[in-house]
Amino acid sequence: MIPVLGLVVGIVLGLVLGPEVPVWMQPYLPIAVIAALDAVFGATRASLEGIFNDRVFVISILSNVVVAALIVFLGNQLGVGAQLSTGVVVVLGLRIFSNVAAIRRHLLGA
Numbered sequence: 001m002i003p004v005l006g007l008v009v010g011i012v013l014g015l016v017l018g019p020e021v022p023v024w025m026q027p028y029l030p031i032a033v034i035a036a037l038d039a040v041f042g043a044t045r046a047s048l049e050g051i052f053n054d055r056v057f058v059i060s061i062l063s064n065v066v067v068a069a070l071i072v073f074l075g076n077q078l079g080v081g082a083q084l085s086t087g088v089v090v091v092l093g094l095r096i097f098s099n100v101a102a103i104r105r106h107l108l109g110a
Contacts, residue, residue, distance in 0.1 A: 035092055048107070
């Protein structure tokens with residue numbers, strides 16, 4: 001219940017305050033969101049399987065975001081930022097869909 005309340009409060013604050021993302025951070029934000037979503041779906045899957053660990057979740061979300069941002073940063077420095085960003089999105093997207101499929105199988109028994 002508390003995580004859902006935190007999510008609702010965060011969404012409301014975001015809508016009311018309307019924060020602006022600094023220009024230098026704009027290439028990294030979508031990648032960070034996808035990396036965080038990967039960790040959230042992984043945690044949901046682990047919770048349904050009864051193996052969820054909050055420390056692993058925190059480390060997973062932080063490491064996913066940092067590694068994804070570093071890959072995008074490196075790509076920008078090398079002049080191939082769009083290609084590496086696409087690679088990060090594809091890899092994390094595959095992991096997200098894999099976790100969603102496992103969640104679906106667990107919930108529907110299929």
